[in-house]
Structures are given as structure tokens and as C-alpha cells.
Amino acid sequence: MGCDAGAVAAAIREAAAVITEHRDELVRLDQAIGDGDHGENLKRGFGFVVARLDESTPDTPAAVLKLVATTLISKVGGAAGPLYGTAFLRAATALGDGPELTPELISTALRAAVDGVVARGKAEVGDKTMVDALVPAAKAQGSTVGEVLRAAADAAEAGAESTVPLVARKGRASYLGERSAGHLDPGARSSALLLRSFADST
Amino acid sequence: MKKIINDPTTIVADALRGMALAHPGLLRITEDPAVVARADAPVRGKVAIVSGGGSGHEPLHGGFVGPGMLDAACPGAVFTSPTPDQVQAAVTQVDGGAGVLLVVKNYTGDVLNFETAAELVAADGIDVRTVVIDDDVAVRDSTWTAGRRGVGGTVLLEKIVGAAAESGADLDTCERLARAVVGNVRSMGIALTAPTVPHVGEPSFTLAEDEMEVGIGIHGEPGRSREPLADADAIVAALLDPILDDLPFAEKSRVLLFTNSMGGTPLLELYLAHGIAERMLAERGITVERRLVGPFITSLEMQGMSLTLLRLDDELTALWDAPVRTAALRWGA
Numbered sequence: 001m002g003c004d005a006g007a008v009a010a011a012i013r014e015a016a017a018v019i020t021e022h023r024d025e026l027v028r029l030d031q032a033i034g035d036g037d038h039g040e041n042l043k044r045g046f047g048f049v050v051a052r053l054d055e056s057t058p059d060t061p062a063a064v065l066k067l068v069a070t071t072l073i074s075k076v077g078g079a080a081g082p083l084y085g086t087a088f089l090r091a092a093t094a095l096g097d098g099p100e101l102t103p104e105l106i107s108t109a110l111r112a113a114v115d116g117v118v119a120r121g122k123a124e125v126g127d128k129t130m131v132d133a134l135v136p137a138a139k140a141q142g143s144t145v146g147e148v149l150r151a152a153a154d155a156a157e158a159g160a161e162s163t164v165p166l167v168a169r170k171g172r173a174s175y176l177g178e179r180s181a182g183h184l185d186p187g188a189r190s191s192a193l194l195l196r197s198f199a200d201s202t
Numbered sequence: 203m204k205k206i207i208n209d210p211t212t213i214v215a216d217a218l219r220g221m222a223l224a225h226p227g228l229l230r231i232t233e234d235p236a237v238v239a240r241a242d243a244p245v246r247g248k249v250a251i252v253s254g255g256g257s258g259h260e261p262l263h264g265g266f267v268g269p270g271m272l273d274a275a276c277p278g279a280v281f282t283s284p285t286p287d288q289v290q291a292a293v294t295q296v297d298g299g300a301g302v303l304l305v306v307k308n309y310t311g312d313v314l315n316f317e318t319a320a321e322l323v324a325a326d327g328i329d330v331r332t333v334v335i336d337d338d339v340a341v342r343d344s345t346w347t348a349g350r351r352g353v354g355g356t357v358l359l360e361k362i363v364g365a366a367a368e369s370g371a372d373l374d375t376c377e378r379l380a381r382a383v384v385g386n387v388r389s390m391g392i393a394l395t396a397p398t399v400p401h402v403g404e405p406s407f408t409l410a411e412d413e414m415e416v417g418i419g420i421h422g423e424p425g426r427s428r429e430p431l432a433d434a435d436a437i438v439a440a441l442l443d444p445i446l447d448d449l450p451f452a453e454k455s456r457v458l459l460f461t462n463s464m465g466g467t468p469l470l471e472l473y474l475a476h477g478i479a480e481r482m483l484a485e486r487g488i489t490v491e492r493r494l495v496g497p498f499i500t501s502l503e504m505q506g507m508s509l510t511l512l513r514l515d516d517e518l519t520a521l522w523d524a525p526v527r528t529a530a531l532r533w534g535a
Contacts, residue, residue, distance in 0.1 A: 027402055035281045035421040036402045037256075044211075044279075073318065074287040077256075077278045079311040081285060082318055120314065171310050172423050174347035175340075 003101035003145050003202075008061040009053050011201035012068055016046035018197040019190070029186035033173035037078055038186040045076035045084075061101050065092035065109075079171060080187065083117050083130065090116035106148045107141055114138035121170065128168035128180060130187035133159040137195055146202035153192065153199040160188035203403045210400040214257045214277055221264060225529050228268050232295075235288035238264035239274040243296040249367040249376050250274070250296040253305035253360060254289060255312055256281040258397070259420055262357060262499045265530030271364035272305075272528070273298075280399055280502075281421045283311035289319030293328060301329035301373035303380060305360055307352025308336035309421075329373060333380040335359055337389045337510065339448045340417030340426045351419050354462050354510030355387035357498045358522075361531065365524035379521070383512065388445045391508030392437055393418040393425070395466060397501045416440055420464070420501045434471075438478040441509040446486070451513065453487035458494070458522060460510035465500035467507050472496070475507055492522055498530065 019026075019042050026039030049071045058064050065088045073085030094112035095105055114134040123129040133156040140152035163185035168174040173185065207213050215233050222231040230241045244250065253263045254276030263275035273296035276284035293302050302323065306316045316332060323330045337355030341347055363380045371379070393415040396405035399422070406422030409415060414437070417426025432440070451457060461476040463469070476495050483490055491514055499508075512518070525535030 031402065031406055035423050036399050036406055037279070037282045040401045041279065041282055074285050077282040077285045077311065077315060079283075079314055081311070082314040121310070168347075170348055172348065172419075172421070175351070175419060175423055175425070177342075177347075 003061070004099055005058055005060050005064050007201075008064045008101070009057045011198050012064060013050055013053065014201045015194050015197040016050045018193055019043055019046050022193055026186050026190055029184055029189055032183045033168065033176055033180045034186060035172055038080060038190065041076050041078050041080055042190055045072045045081065048075045060097050060099055062092040062095040062097055065089075065095065079121070080190070083121050083187075086116040086120045087113040087134075101145055103142055103145050103148050106145050110140060110148075110152055111138045123170040126166060127170040128163045128166040128173060128185045128188075129170050130185070130191040132163045132166070132185065133157075133188040133191040135159065137191070146199065149195065149199035149202055153196040156192040156195045160184065160192040163188045203398050203400070205398070205400060207400060210403070213400050214279060217257070218277065221529070228527070228529065229264075232291070235285065235291045236277050237274055237288065237292040237295060238267050238277065239292065239295050240268050240272075243273050244298040245273070246298050247300050248298045249300045249371065249373050250293070250298055250302045251305065251360065251364050251367050251376070252276070252289065252292050252296060252302055253356075254278065254284040254292070255307055256283055256421070258399070258502045259499050261530035263360070266357070266360050266364075266528050268526070268528035269535060270368045270524060270526035270528070271360055271531065280401065283309065283315045286315050286318040286322055289316060290322045293319070293323045293330065294326070297328050301331070303363065303367070303373065303376050304330060304332045305356065305363070305380065306332055306334045307356055308334050308349050309351060310348050331373060331377045333359075333377060333384065335384050337384070337387045338419065339388050339390050339444045340419070342426070353391065353420055354389040354460050354499055354508050355383065355512065357494070358387060358458060358460060358510065358512050359383040361526060362518055362521045365521040365526065369524065379517075382518065386449065386513040387510060388449045389508055389510040390441045390444050391418045391420070391425075391462075391464065391506060392416050392441060393464060393501075393504055393506035394431070395505040397422045397465070397504040399502070418464070418501075418506055420499060422501055422504065434475055434478055438475050438482060438509070441507075442479060442482055445509065445511050449511070449513065451486075451488050451511065455488045456491045456514045456519075457483070457488055458492040458512040458514055459483065459490045460494040460498075460512070462499055462508045462510065463497035464504040464506035464508065465497055466503045466505035469496065472507060479509055491519065
């Protein structure tokens, strides 16, 4: 496939479908150590994103990601809205206004997105948050866009799994202390789902 | 799940329509984005006090909008913080030219969204300050968590700062008073049952008939520890002791005691618990000078209660006593 704005928009639609499909799983994960709103909020947010893409497809990959960012920031609320919004916004800025994605641009955008989430949420690897999935993913490289995204998805899935034994130190799960151990972090899981859906779209 | 609803996805908007009809002349409510504002806003030359948070804690925050308290509240989805554009819309509606104070409960989502909103509003040239309240002593090791949560103390803060703004205090004074409340208020809660979030459809956690969750938050997030259900004396002691340990309430301290229902606990039990708390405080030589008893910061239909203690001085007491006219708190006006 090509990597123009249309392809990126299609990947975002696919991501929305994946989030909808996994909504109940994310709700259950969040109920275990949070308040159960993560699956519903993300589904609602990506629903708005798809509605806006239906109205018009922006003409560069960066513009598509910026649309995703502003929609998530303004519609989701919770911690996920501003954190994912920041990620997509930073990625959009890193891409510049070129019409096509390259493997190098994807790597750069991933790093920028993850740096943004770390700065905004002030979480570190090991805090049992989406950062545990995203930081390893940001190191992904490859000779094609698909290779980079598959490496990122693999790393994010391993990173998400690594949150299971951890004791949460950020976000609502942190109030549980030791009782948060033994559960997969819902934010790390949704990050891995999104990256896998992007990889599968290429 | 048994609830009086039509559609879990429109519950907040549907409730806001009813709220607007229930309080004509007092509230002006817009739906997209959702903002509950006092009907006479903006009040020229007055500092505007704006708060907000997830829905499901009613009457917080919309029930505290009106003369002498909040100028506007931003209700998010159930247990989900409002969005930055919602907060920006609220501020724009109620800014009377004297600046705006944002009252934010300390949760990751609320802080992130209000932070973003404050940047947007400041870019519009409005003098905006933010005060984060974190009064929940149940969260012990703040260094290793998202920090203490904002709970019952929020109600007292909004009343006191709202009174100051109504009397003409400037933004610096309002901010100073808000920080004074944050520094002198502590809370702790317990749950006997779990709430059911409408779009989830099942209880947020399970407690056996003979168990209680001590140190519960207001979102059905589990608390400090799960204990065998105890009698009222033991429950009140389990809430008061950590509060008194945390903030030195010296003998002869003057306090406001706020006994709050989490939604499902009836007033009969709440007054019973309040009586015990007053007795225990008297035994320690602490003078309860002001009280608030009722469901004011709730967690949907959760059974449970919280206690909040605020150390009073003459200034805070006078502001507490000042007239207020909102849907949920009303005296002297």
C-alpha cells in the first residue's frame, strides 16, 4: 500500500474498529485497577474521529494525525484524552507536511509521540502505565514503514505484558498500591492494540 | 443493573436537561459542550470560580453553582474528567473581567485536562489560576502514587472561595484562601457496596456481605484495605484517626465537621455516624464549630460515607457562614 493521507486515514479507521472490538476487554482491565472508563472513553473518542474523517479527509498524513489529536483532546476527557491527544499531535508535528510517510519519518514520529506522553503524564518506565508499552515501541526501526510499525507493535505488546507484575505508581491504579500487581495495565494494553492495528494496516 | 435511565450513553445530557428545568432562574445550562453556569453570569468585576469533574458525584459540582459559590461547573462523562474545550467554554461564559480561579480535584485526568484548558484560556488573555485540592488521607505514599485524591474538602473549598469572590475579593485573595483550605482540610471514606457505572453495567468491585472497603475514593476505585464489616463506632474511629494523625488538630482546635454520604447511605445512618464523630472529637478536646451533614460528594449509588475535617479560623468561619444560593446548598440568601 501507499503511505499517503488516504492510507493513514484508513489505518486510523481500522484502529477505531479495533478499539471498538476490544472495548469490553479494556473496561474489564480498567475495572480491576481503575474505574472502568478507559474502554468506553476511547471508543467514544475514536467514534468522533471516524465521524470527522467521514466529513473530509485531510490532505497530508500529518493533517490526519492532527485531526485525531484535536478530536481526542476535545472529546475524550479522563487521562487518555490528553495523553493520546498529545501523542498524535507530537507525531503530526514530527511528520512535517510531506505527502508520503517513510520508515525514517515513522521512527521519528514514534519517538516524538512517546516523548510527548512522558512529558505530559510525568510517568516513567516501570510505573505501570501506557509508557511501559510506548517507550520500547519508540525504539523501533526498519527498512519499510511496515517493518517499523511491526517492530513497534511487537515491542509495545511485550511492554504491555511487562506491566502485569508491576505495582502502579501513576494514575488511578496507584491508589491500590500492592493490590495493583497481577493486572495488565489498560493504558498499556490500548497502546499495544493501536500500534498493532497500525502495523496490520500496512 | 437497575437504574432509571433510557440510554447509558446520553445519561449526563439527559440529566442536565432535567436539572435546567428544576432550577429556572438559578442555572443556565448548555449541552455541547456541557456547562452549568449561574444564570446571571458573567458578574462584572467579580472573580469567577469554575470547577468540574466527572459526573456521578452529584450534587458536586453543578449543584454548587449559584451566588456565593461556583460561577460554572463542567460535568464530564460519568467518572471521567471534563475536556479542555468544555472548561474553556465555561470560563468564557462566566469571566467577569476580574480573573478566573479553577478548582481541580487531584486526579491524573482532571489535572491534565484543566492544565490544557488553563493554557487555552490564558492564551485568550484571561487571568487564570488553578488550585488543586488533595485532601484524601487514605492515599499514604504520595511520592509513589498520583498523589492524594480530591474528595470531601472540595465542597468546603468551593463554598469558602465562592463566598470570598461574591464579597468582592480579588483573584490573589481567592487563590490564597483556596490554598488555606487545601492546607487545613483532610478527609477519609469507606464503602459498604460498590457503585455501578451506567455504561459498564456491573458493580465496579465486589464486596462480600461482611466486608467493607476502607479508604475508598469517589470513583469506585478500591481503597486502602478490605476489612471485616464493623459497627458504627469502629467505622467512625477508622475514619477519624487517620485524619487526626495527618493534620495536627490540637486540643481547642476549632473545626468544621462534614459527614458525607457516598450516595446510598441514608440520612438515618449518616446522622448516627455524625453523632459518634462529634462525641469522639469532643473527647479529644476538639471543638466542632460548624457542621455539614448529607450527600454532597457522592459515588453514584455507593453505600458508604466520608468524614472531612477543616481547621477553622475567624476568616474561614465567616466565609462559611456567608449567604449561598445553589441547588444543593442554600442559606442566608
